Amino acid sequence: MKEKFDKLYLDLETDKNDIKSLSTLNDFRVKYLGKKGSLKLMMKDMANLTNEQRKEFGKKVNEVRDELEKFIAEKAKEIELIEVNKKLEEEDIDVTIDFEDELSGTRHPISLAMKELVTIFTALGYKMNEGPEIETVFNNFDALNSPIDHPSRSENDTFYFSDGLLLRTHTSGVQIRTMKSEELPIRMISPGRCFRKDELDATHSPMFHQFEGLVVGENITMSDLKGTLTRFAKDMFGEETKIIFRPHDFPFTEPSAEMDVSCFKCGGEGCKFCGGNGAIEILGGGMVHPKVLERCGIDSTKYSGFAFGIGIDRIAMLKYEIDDIRLLYQNDRRFLEQF
Ligand code: DAH
Numbered sequence: 001m002k003e004k005f006d007k008l009y010l011d012l013e014t015d016k017n018d019i020k021s022l023s024t025l026n027d028f029r030v031k032y033l034g035k036k037g038s039l040k041l042m043m044k045d046m047a048n049l050t051n052e053q054r055k056e057f058g059k060k061v062n063e064v065r066d067e068l069e070k071f072i073a074e075k076a077k078e079i080e081l082i083e084v085n086k087k088l089e090e091e092d093i094d095v096t097i098d099f100e101d102e103l104s105g106t107r108h109p110i111s112l113a114m115k116e117l118v119t120i121f122t123a124l125g126y127k128m129n130e131g132p133e134i135e136t137v138f139n140n141f142d143a144l145n146s147p148i149d150h151p152s153r154s155e156n157d158t159f160y161f162s163d164g165l166l167l168r169t170h171t172s173g174v175q176i177r178t179m180k181s182e183e184l185p186i187r188m189i190s191p192g193r194c195f196r197k198d199e200l201d202a203t204h205s206p207m208f209h210q211f212e213g214l215v216v217g218e219n220i221t222m223s224d225l226k227g228t229l230t231r232f233a234k235d236m237f238g239e240e241t242k243i244i245f246r247p248h249d250f251p252f253t254e255p256s257a258e259m260d261v262s263c264f265k266c267g268g269e270g271c272k273f274c275g276g277n278g279a280i281e282i283l284g285g286g287m288v289h290p291k292v293l294e295r296c297g298i299d300s301t302k303y304s305g306f307a308f309g310i311g312i313d314r315i316a317m318l319k320y321e322i323d324d325i326r327l328l329y330q331n332d333r334r335f336l337e338q339f
Pocket of ligand 1: 170250285306310
């Protein structure tokens with residue numbers, strides 16, 4: 001045990017010297033405090049210890065974590081100050097420049113993608129419903145038939161408040177709100193922000209955007225889902241786009257599927273853009289689970305429905321060939337001006 005901590009301290013000292021910017025500081029944080037970070041890995045070994053040892057071990061891990069959190073917060077302040085001073089030194093501000101015309105804004109790529117999705121689906125007769133970003137555990141999980149031990153419910157994955165509230169992890173809760181309060185038939189879409197405790201990297205962000213779709217009525221079948229999503233894919237990515245459905249598993253739909261579109265760069269041959277697959281995954285969907293219908297007071301022997309969820313950030317990244325999700329949230333004008 002002692003050896004492990006000695007090695008950890010040694011690594012820490014070396015890595016601390018390499019921190020030169022906020023981004024290397026973040027890498028450092030992820031390496032030691034992240035979900036798969038060194039401290040988490042060390043905790044795994046605790047199972048083999050005696051009770052006494054475990055206590056001591058836990059105490060030490062907590063100490064290291066507290067120290068690291070303090071170090072990171074202080075270091076962040078220090079780096080920010082250095083960066084601001086450097087910027088002030090480097091950049092001359094010409095107060096005589098007339099900014100009036102220069103500063104007209106542009107639409108953000110996420111807004112552009114969202115707008116296009118909304119346009120496509122409103123043309124198909126869908127209406128838009130918005131739901132709150134702070135959602136009840138019931139609407140976000142229970143009503144959607146999510147098993148009590150589903151990993152997405154864990155505090156490691158979801159931001160909880162007290163009182164049975166959380167930051168919604170997907171837009172699917174809007175389905176529940178809509179089914180409970182509106183008359184059938186339902187045909188609705190719901191775009192919005194979602195939150196998960198993901199480490200920020202090129203493909204993950206703790207805040208992201210989804211787009212939910214829901215149709216409920218008499219005689220709604222999987223063919224309706226397929227037809228609708230084919231129309232959407234062709235409108236979004238071009239008439240020649242092909243779609244592929246793969247079986248999947250979501251608690252709130254049965255059957256469930258994930259949908260890929262043929263790569264609009266290579267047309268399906270396989271290229272760098274699609275990672276050689278010829279296809280790109282863009283959404284999940286399926287037939288609304290009868291239990292979900294029943295939980296919302298809808299007679300599942302008489303009515304059926306389909307639902308789907310699309311990652312808007314992903315659509316924007318595909319459409320505008322953006323290879324790092326962080327660019328979408330840094331608000332760098334040089335990036336935003338391109339759209
Ligand atoms: N909520 C799912 C997710 O966040 C996406 C999704 C899948 C939504 C299937 C749906 C659906 O409505 O039917 O991964």
